[in-house]
Amino acid sequence: MSQATLEIRAISGHAGSVPGAGVKRELEVCKLIDTTTCIGCKACEVACLEWNGLTFSETTFQNSYQTMPETAWNYWNLIKFNEHERDDGSLMLLMRKDQCMHCEEPGCLAACPADGAIVQYANGIVDFQQDRCIGCGYCITGCPFNIPKFSPQARKVFKCTLCADRVTQGLEPACIKSCPTGCLHFGTKAEMKELADHRATQLREHSGFAKAGVYDPSGVGGTHVIYVLHDASDPEVYGGLPADPHVPWTVQLWKKPLKWLGNLAIVAGVAGVFIHYLRYGPKTVPEDLQGGKP
Amino acid sequence: MTNGWIDIKNTDMMLIMGGNPAENHPCGFKWAIEAKRNRNAKMIVVDPRFTRTAATADLFLQIRAGADIAFLGGLVNYAIQNNRLAKEYLLNYTNASFLVKEGFQLPENGLYSGFDPATQTYDKSTWNYQEGGNMAGKAAPIDRPAATAAPAPAVLPPNVAYDLALEHPRCVFQLLKKQYARYTPETVERITGIPKDQFLKAADLFTSIRKDGDTKKVASVIYAVGWTQHTVGTQIIRTAAILQLMLGNVGRAGGGVNALRGHSNIQGATDMAGVFDLLPGYLKMPRPEDTDLAAYLKRVTPTVSKPGPWDSFSYWSNTPKFAVSLLKALYGPAATKQDDWAFHYLPKIDRQYSWTQLWDRMYRGEVKGLLSFGMNGVMIGPDTKKNIAALKKAEWLVVGELYPDETSEFWRAPGTTTEQMRQIQTTVYRLPCAGFAEKDGSFTNSARWLQWKNAALPPPGDARLDQDILAQIFLRVRDLYKKEGGKFPDPILNAAWSYTDPQHPSLSEVTKEINGKALADLKDEKTGQEIKTGQQLPGFAWLKDDGTTAAGNWIYCGAWTEAGPQLARRGTEDPSGLGIYPNWAWSWPANRRVLYNRASCDVEGKPWDPSRKQVWWNEAAGRWVGNDVPDFKADSPPKDHMGPFIMNPEGVGRIFAPLAAFAEGPFPEHYEPMESPVKNPLHPNQSNNPVVKKFTTAEDVYGTVEQGFTVICTTYRLTEHYHYWTKHNPMNVETVPEPFVEISADMAKDYGIEGGETIKVTSARGTYIAKAFVTRRIKAMLIDGKKMHQIGIPIHWGYRGIAEDAGKTANTPANLLTPTVIDPNAFTPEFKGFLVKVEKA
């Protein structure tokens, strides 16, 4: 699954065509997270820290095994722990790995005004390019999963890259590789969907989880990180996994109707300049203001 | 482990109890998940807390810490009452049919026959088999004591009496049935706190593999120190072994009794006899009555004891070969026949020198010096305070470590004033050692795999390789004895140390020495195979007791042969699909991956389950063959009825463990922990283990409910940390930054404690301070009808570490709380299930 020649599908803050889009066949990658076999060991958290060389952040005990309340600019992968009592009184310890979902229709990218600060590769990875990031934080409001986080030091926004550097070289992401129980799995979207459906069926038929199912929310066009849940009808209990995530309407408005209006305004502006030129000719600069000859 | 990590994937049923593999062995636990995913295997988790292992279980039961034998005994009873037994296995592969001596009594009053209250010891002579042959339908033979005055030391009878109908009232099966008939579901509930209906659900599920005479399915028992660290730890494991023998699960793929073991080379350390009572390869330490090698060998070499028509390999009958080869490896040319193979060089022990006793005698001033390599004794406990007090009395301490640890800094433990420090006369040397990445050498994992590792970089700064430090100290001592003379210098001067560079012994040379080599030309008369002088031995079958072979550890013989380092092999093929990986590394003994695998076949030598074929009898070849190396005499045909448990003199598995096998008795009995909130519901007058080892200094105090210690406490590790090591590691500190105490939401309500609030836990010995972790994963329990609270403390914090140095903890090691009381068989302290009180700090 080498992505050595990266094809780009979408670019933030970019009005024109996307170079190379649709030119080549491209496999879409996907991360499968089976919460029913997650043991909350945090191998994925540490593997992410280690591989990405993220800095140490000070944490405090919060009456939970959970490392911190939510992901941070230097902590991209966080297991959310929830003690959940079922209707029959039995207890479940729900553990869900939280990270960028790599949406098919990424709200962050839609919201981002900086040209090329967020790109979506044809393989589905949504990647932040910090050298182009202007630190405006619009991506944070655009994300229905509360993932991108602003770094006050760098004045940039950071999040999980799905280890694009590894994936490009034909390796699986660091979290996937580390996962001891195999609750994390990596492959093409089609394969992961199939595996997830198979597992959900097994949970329904053999483990007594009648509502087991797969989380691949259509509100964001599907995601390149999908979950198997014991109870797919209630994702909120897994540390606030949104039941029906959507890109916020403000972002949609700004990126769709308003954007076209904006583009129209630009075109009108250019046309105006041209007409102005036709009518009045080039602007002349007085000789003395052009500076002396060498 | 009788089996191995990958083998867990072959199971149909798991009982995980006394272990928390999802947290402590995550990468091994994947194979439990694989069994669930690929075989729809069921997982039952029994633990004092709803752990992260429990999160993936099909059934979780919360048990009171220290009540394990009651639960397992209840399962034994359930299996017998409901005929969920592997009948053929039980009859042929265990001692169920053996008759036990007249006069043997079950502990209905809490004591087996032969107890002497004055000395708190047992006369175990009735804990033996009856002599006599087939007793089917015959009256019970009377066992008349011999008229001679001085009783000979008790030995097993060669010709055991037996009843294959399993009906004789003194046959092991009938005694077993009687012993555990008392462990009814109601009694289980009273002792363990597990409601009867839940217990029955678990019992039915676990034994369902033998429903309707099914012999194909297999169940695995998976445990760790949650069973070991009790005053009845060994007997808890015994109960599991009995259960697995009754269900016919030992020796089979996906079965077994699987000790997960806690650390990378704990298995290897035990194999190599890093413990006072053993020599390498599980040879027993000599005792003073072993006045020469012959006397020692006579004492420790078992003789066959079995029903007449059956056969027994009794592999320990080769003990003399292992012992002489070891002495040749240790003392080289100095070990000669004339000099009794230098047997007198070895110390002879007549009492126990185990961990807790070591610290006790240091506290008493008898142990004056301690060399400690990679072992943080102060923190490991039990009773940190006593251990620190003991070190203050020592003359010298040498610590070889990677990080600044609590043991080397005992003299400035929290609360020690400068004035007090000036009083401490102990000299402490702290030597920087090499980490795993800086050393080669081998570790043995809990699946008994020896694996060679390579060094990636040199040690940092002036740090040195551990083996170099040890060699340099030893050789310097030897020089002193050479120059100055001294007490009995012979073993020091003659220990074989002829490594190419004696100051820097190469570990590959040492491994070769451990494997063993021929000291003379050897020839196998049967096969004609020859081994020349100096060549590496291919396996322990070649060992001799005449000084023509040397081997540092007989069970490791085969690890580094003439064919090269077998323990460094990297073959990834697994032709059987059972996860055997015969060409990856090397497994002791003889590269066998599942122990006792003869028992994976029926009496005819055919696998119980043809879809999980490990070994089988090949009639045409006249041999046992298979996917695994047969753990058996390769040419013993099924008709000879040789027992599959070849290390036992009986050849069969021991449901009844005779004579001195265990201190408390031949069958496990539930005894309360040393500090218990209730009197033993089975026999209140004999509440604790009658032969438990307690200590008697002023520091050794035990708490009672009457003194206000009403809460049951257990200690454990977290998945994010590794003992007292990763507290130096920022990433691990980040994931779990602070110590805490897990308490139930019920208890928090009763005590008015909020999550995150700092609380104080006090035992009779010390105080632990940390934040409260209020959770619904622990619940209040009804024990013998009384409501009780149980709490848990992770052990990872001390007084040197990132959080500690930053002043973010109370600097109270968890082992300040734990009692100095030990299991009389394995000498392991009772870190689980002691009493405390809890207060707001």
Add this chain to the structure above:
Amino acid sequence: MDTTRRDFLKVAAAGGAAATVFGFDLAPAYAQLRELKIARATETRSTCPYCSVSCGVIIYTLGDRAKNVTPQVIHVEGDPDHPINRGTLCPKGASLEQDILNPRRLTKPQVRRPGKTEWEDISWDNAIGEIAQRVKKTRDETFVEKDASGRTVNRCEGMAFTGGCTDTNEFNYLVVKAMRSLGVCYLENQARV
């Protein structure tokens, strides 16, 4: 013309820098990927020192073991060939890089003298010399050749050795050889507790 990926990125980045007012440029580099940090590092196969599962690990060190390179660990990852862990690691194994490179590691021998409140540095030679003398003195003072019944026991009861859980088999064997030859009875290990 051969264009490497890196050259391509450079060219593309230059193009990107010349982004136009209207954003209608055709060939910007929107995918400047981080380099794979272990691309040409040296791989050493080892075994995780933590629990008894014995996961295979690969230690990646800077440089190719050439004479003029001091190896520095840059990453540790699971060994995918290892049949048990198959490349996976737990949170402790995943942080091994930090265990190896930890600034808290001990790097020089030290001694704390009786009555002192601080550590002092000591040379290896002096440390080993002093320890050897103490071992001999304690042994000679506490050695028991015969027990009360006159049987040879050859025990040194005044001294103990405790070994750790990450000591290699070979080290443990040398310990048995050295300590039992000294007559040490208190030979114990993490394995007990």
